[in-house]
Amino acid sequence: MGQGIPLSWLQLKHEKMKLFAAVSGVTVSVTLMWMQLGLMKALFASAVVFHGSLNGQLVVIHSQYEHLIHSMPFSSRLLYRLRGSNDVVDVLAIAMQPMEWKNPWNGETRAMQCYGVDTDTPVVKLPGFPEQVHLLRQSDVFLFDRKGRPRFGEVAEAWELGQSIEPELNRRRMTLKGMIDLGASFGIDGSIFVSHANFLRLFPSRRPGEIDVGVVQLRPGVSILSAQRQFQAMLGSEVKVLTIDEFIDVELSYWRSATPIGIVFSAGTVVGFFIGFIVVYQILYTDVTNHLPQYATLMAMGFSHGFLTRLVLQQSFQLAMLGFIPGSLIAALLYAGLREVTLLPLYMEFGRAIGLCIVTVFMCMFSGMLAIRKLRTADPANVF
Amino acid sequence: MSALSEPIISGHGINFAFGEGELRKQILFDVGLQIQPGEIVLLTGPSGSGKTTLLTLIAGLRTMQEGELTVLGHALHRTTQQDLLELRRKIGFIFQAHNLLPYLTALQNVQVMFNLHPEVSAKEGRERAVEMLQQVGLGDRLRYPISRLSGGQRQRVAVARALVSEPQLVLADEPTSALDSMTGREVVSQLQSLAKQFHRPILMVTHDPRILDVADRVISMQDGHLTTAAKNAPAMAQIERGA
Numbered sequence: 001m002g003q004g005i006p007l008s009w010l011q012l013k014h015e016k017m018k019l020f021a022a023v024s025g026v027t028v029s030v031t032l033m034w035m036q037l038g039l040m041k042a043l044f045a046s047a048v049v050f051h052g053s054l055n056g057q058l059v060v061i062h063s064q065y066e067h068l069i070h071s072m073p074f075s076s077r078l079l080y081r082l083r084g085s086n087d088v089v090d091v092l093a094i095a096m097q098p099m100e101w102k103n104p105w106n107g108e109t110r111a112m113q114c115y116g117v118d119t120d121t122p123v124v125k126l127p128g129f130p131e132q133v134h135l136l137r138q139s140d141v142f143l144f145d146r147k148g149r150p151r152f153g154e155v156a157e158a159w160e161l162g163q164s165i166e167p168e169l170n171r172r173r174m175t176l177k178g179m180i181d182l183g184a185s186f187g188i189d190g191s192i193f194v195s196h197a198n199f200l201r202l203f204p205s206r207r208p209g210e211i212d213v214g215v216v217q218l219r220p221g222v223s224i225l226s227a228q229r230q231f232q233a234m235l236g237s238e239v240k241v242l243t244i245d246e247f248i249d250v251e252l253s254y255w256r257s258a259t260p261i262g263i264v265f266s267a268g269t270v271v272g273f274f275i276g277f278i279v280v281y282q283i284l285y286t287d288v289t290n291h292l293p294q295y296a297t298l299m300a301m302g303f304s305h306g307f308l309t310r311l312v313l314q315q316s317f318q319l320a321m322l323g324f325i326p327g328s329l330i331a332a333l334l335y336a337g338l339r340e341v342t343l344l345p346l347y348m349e350f351g352r353a354i355g356l357c358i359v360t361v362f363m364c365m366f367s368g369m370l371a372i373r374k375l376r377t378a379d380p381a382n383v384f
Numbered sequence: 385m386s387a388l389s390e391p392i393i394s395g396h397g398i399n400f401a402f403g404e405g406e407l408r409k410q411i412l413f414d415v416g417l418q419i420q421p422g423e424i425v426l427l428t429g430p431s432g433s434g435k436t437t438l439l440t441l442i443a444g445l446r447t448m449q450e451g452e453l454t455v456l457g458h459a460l461h462r463t464t465q466q467d468l469l470e471l472r473r474k475i476g477f478i479f480q481a482h483n484l485l486p487y488l489t490a491l492q493n494v495q496v497m498f499n500l501h502p503e504v505s506a507k508e509g510r511e512r513a514v515e516m517l518q519q520v521g522l523g524d525r526l527r528y529p530i531s532r533l534s535g536g537q538r539q540r541v542a543v544a545r546a547l548v549s550e551p552q553l554v555l556a557d558e559p560t561s562a563l564d565s566m567t568g569r570e571v572v573s574q575l576q577s578l579a580k581q582f583h584r585p586i587l588m589v590t591h592d593p594r595i596l597d598v599a600d601r602v603i604s605m606q607d608g609h610l611t612t613a614a615k616n617a618p619a620m621a622q623i624e625r626g627a
Contacts, residue, residue: 002498003499003509004506005499007496007499014487300443301477301500302469303500307499380445384439384443
């Protein structure tokens with residue numbers, strides 16, 4: 001404002017308790033929106049860490065494949081056909097199935113995802129995996145995901161101490177050979193990797209030569225999309241040939257549609273928005289009402305309706321900023337705490353911060369716009 | 385100098401009523417008045433006589449119904465909201481209660497008026513506000529919040545606020561009613577001397593008999609009619625002579 005007197009701010013901070021209440025409302029709302037969006041993103045992200053780490057450009061799955069723990073095996077002979085193509089360097093196979101892990105410390109049984117993999121070329125680029133994949137060639141050995149949930153016993157701690165760990169997996173004694181980093185997701189608490197041969201020992205009911213995912217490594221310079229079309233035509237409709245991104249989408253759309261996770265967290269975000277909206281509206285509305293005599297005085301003295309509108313909107317903006325900053329800080333602390341406990345990949349992204357900031361400003365400005373309607377009842381003739 | 389050539393306020397045949405139909409209550413009956421530059425006019429009368437309604441019409445805060453009223457060159461019987469706003473910016477207002485903004489200091493309350501005058505820089509606005517507060521004897525209270533000023537001091541800040549942007553007319557509505565008699569008297573004397581010094585006309589509604597003597601002229605109202613046009617005849621004559 002022209003005279004360098006920050007009217008809106010001076011008015012806002014004049015009543016400290018009201019300011020505190022309004023800022024708290026926005027803060028809670030911002031924290032809630034961060035948590036909901038963050039958890040949703042993290043849950044979804046955790047579900048596709050495996051997919052994103054695949055060491056190839058195309059993926060072959062059964063046409064009835066649903067998601068990682070609900071797959072449909074197909075014959076690996078189909079993949080041999082791809083090996084003949086000039087565009088292909090190698091085709092790797094993954095067999096996978098949930099199995100039972102018996103906690104060696106307390107004997108409790110937990111479900112775990114087991115992946116059977118080739119031992120010559122690493123099929124996933126997870127930390128620790130390429131260096132240790134050759135260890136899987138021995139019989140009855142496995143690699144363990146130390147980023148899984150801690151319900152499988154103190155495996156990582158014992159491993160660090162150099163103890164030998166030989167739990168019962170599907171009632172078969174197996175020996176731990178190394179640690180890799182994958183992470184839990186909401187479908188899978190933990191994972192182990194074994195060779196194809198050992199996989200068949202763990203799952204006697206699986207027929208040899210049946211696999212769940214084929215990973216195709218293309219020669220450099222080959223067009224992924226044209227190779228995809230070509231291979232799909234070659235292999236027929238029993239399987240689907242997908243890019244890595246499409247494979248990720250299959251997994252995500254399963255969790256989005258088959259579970260209410262997306263809806264629950266989206267609803268939570270909307271609830272957060274409305275909490276902030278209603279609190280700010282209430283505060284601004286009573287604020288405008290309480291200040292009506294002052295506004296009427298200003299109008300009588302020649303201040304325009306537009307001047308007062310700007311005053312209220314500036315306050316909306318100030319409330320948005322004052323709430324966004326502590327709200328984001330609290331969310332950051334909660335993120336750090338939850339990362340620790342749930343091992344979910346909860347991180348704040350700059351883009352999301354900008355987006356939420358805009359949403360918060362919108363929320364406050366919109367409340368302000370509604371509250372301003374009360375200004376119309378200010379009749380400057382009544383100040384006399 | 386011909387003081388009578390351009391009256392500050394000129395009205396005649398003003399009728400005004402609140403409500404419609406059965407509930408219609410006429411407040412002003414065929415009111416006419418003229419106020420000349422530099423004149424201090426008091427408008428008295430019992431409550432309900434219509435003096436505040438007349439004041440709000442002159443201030444451009446109500447829409448004219450019947451008659452003609454021209455204030456500072458604005459013909460209020462045919463005008464727009466924007467024009468009324470511009471008229472009000474040329475008027476200094478003093479209210480019954482001080483109506484200061486409680487979250488601003490004395491200085492800020494006065495300086496804030498320059499938000500209506502974008503041609504005045506913040507520096508100049510500040511200087512003029514300080515000067516005006518010194519004139520009303522509050523030079524040592526510039527940074528005081530309103531809550532730490534006495535009733536008289538608050539009304540003096542209101543006087544400074546009304547006068548700081550060089551209004552062409554000052555309208556005051558019972559400026560002493562919230563003050564004890566001595567303080568009220570002081571504030572009004574101050575207002576009078578400043579108005580004389582800067583040659584500002586004042587129209588003041590009051591029924592405080594102790595301050596009648598500050599006026600050049602006193603007009604009374606009774607049941608919506610102006611009853612006396614020039615009670616303080618000698619002062620009036622003095623103005624007409626162009627003194």
